[in-house]
Amino acid sequence: MYPLLLFSGSSFVGRHFRSALRDDQLFWTFCQKPEAGGLPFDVRKHRLADLPAAALKARHAIVLLGDTSLERCAAQPEVTRETNVEGLIRLLHDLLEHQIFPVFFSTDNVFDGHQGNYREVDPATPVIEYGRQKAAVEQFLSESGKPHLLLRLSKIYGLRPGDGTLITGLVDQIQKGEVVRSAADQIYSPIWAGDVVQVVLGLLEIGAQGIYHVGGPAAYSRSTTFDEVAAQLQKRGMGSGASQQLCSIDDFGLRETRPKDTSLNTSKLWNQLPWQPLSLPQAVEKVLEQI
Numbered sequence: 481m482y483p484l485l486l487f488s489g490s491s492f493v494g495r496h497f498r499s500a501l502r503d504d505q506l507f508w509t510f511c512q513k514p515e516a517g518g519l520p521f522d523v524r525k526h527r528l529a530d531l532p533a534a535a536l537k538a539r540h541a542i543v544l545l546g547d548t549s550l551e552r553c554a555a556q557p558e559v560t561r562e563t564n565v566e567g568l569i570r571l572l573h574d575l576l577e578h579q580i581f582p583v584f585f586s587t588d589n590v591f592d593g594h595q596g597n598y599r600e601v602d603p604a605t606p607v608i609e610y611g612r613q614k615a616a617v618e619q620f621l622s623e624s625g626k627p628h629l630l631l632r633l634s635k636i637y638g639l640r641p642g643d644g645t646l647i648t649g650l651v652d653q654i655q656k657g658e659v660v661r662s663a664a665d666q667i668y669s670p671i672w673a674g675d676v677v678q679v680v681l682g683l684l685e686i687g688a689q690g691i692y693h694v695g696g697p698a699a700y701s702r703s704t705t706f707d708e709v710a711a712q713l714q715k716r717g718m719g720s721g722a723s724q725q726l727c728s729i730d731d732f733g734l735r736e737t738r739p740k741d742t743s744l745n746t747s748k749l750w751n752q753l754p755w756q757p758l759s760l761p762q763a764v765e766k767v768l769e770q771i
């Protein structure tokens with residue numbers, strides 16, 4: 481299985497792969513943020529063959545790279561499509577041609593959010609540009625007829641205080657005494673980035689192919705996430721003044737009307753992997769232990 485080829489190692493999730501694996505298990509790329517040990521790769525102008533020959537000996541590639549801001553995709557669809565659609569399809573085509581097995585990271589935003597608890601067999605019905613871009617790449621992969629893995633993820637969080645992700649961001653806001661505006665109607669399936677790494681390695685190990693929904697053990701809304709974080713802070717006497725203002729995701733003045741309940745049914749995944757991911761309450765505990 482090793483070495484793996486990681487596009488890109490400078491991403492939030494990519495950093496978790498880099499810390500879980502040894503240097504000799506990984507070739508990894510960066511785009512705008514050069515770092516020692518990485519390979520420069522801009523999917524808009526580079527082709528797979530531009531990478532060093534040693535990297536092309538990899539048999540599996542994890543494809544994380546992308547212009548991942550939903551607001552930027554909405555504001556600049558043509559610009560973001562150069563990376564998220566044209567560039568990624570070109571890269572995936574090259575990987576398949578080189579018989580390198582791609583693991584593509586997609587999103588719960590390929591769904592319209594009316595139904596929730598989406599299964600792998602549910603059709604993609606994107607209503608925002610970011611979701612349409614991911615769905616276009618999904619379609620290319622599915623129609624390629626070549627072996628691949630297509631993972632749909634919802635909200636991926638870290639555990640390092642200050643990393644500005646789901647839990648750590650809320651802890652910061654609550655400890656600063658901010659009134660947190662929480663969308664009660666935005667529902668997702670959060671998972672720790674460290675578990676995402678183990679999911680990918682586990683699926684590769686069992687030779688899995690096709691679509692998998694990847695999320696933690698339960699769905700949460702913004703407001704139930706707040707409730708969990710606030711309750712644990714209060715229990716530890718670390719932030720008793722927490723307060724939230726309930727609202728809708730529609731109240732944030734975003735460019736597009738966002739899908740609401742994009743929670744994922746992850747039973748296919750967890751029936752095939754022999755371990756359980758961290759739950760959100762366990763993750764909150766781990767974050768607070770470090771403060």
Ligand SMILES: NC(=O)c1ccc[n+]([C@@H]2O[C@H](COP(=O)([O-])OP(=O)(O)OC[C@H]3O[C@@H](n4cnc5c(N)ncnc54)[C@H](OP(=O)(O)O)[C@@H]3O)[C@@H](O)[C@H]2O)c1
Binds near residue numbers: 563
């Ligand atoms: N984070 C989540 O909650 C979440 C949820 C669902 C799905 N996903 C998917 O999971 C993947 C990883 O997410 P993430 O949050 O870790 O991403 P991220 O931190 O936003 O990183 C995106 C990466 O893409 C690279 N990149 C951007 N434009 C590029 C280009 N033109 N050519 C080559 N590389 C380029 C960037 O490299 P530089 O920084 O070096 O420029 C950066 O490392 C993404 O595909 C995302 O859609 C993430």
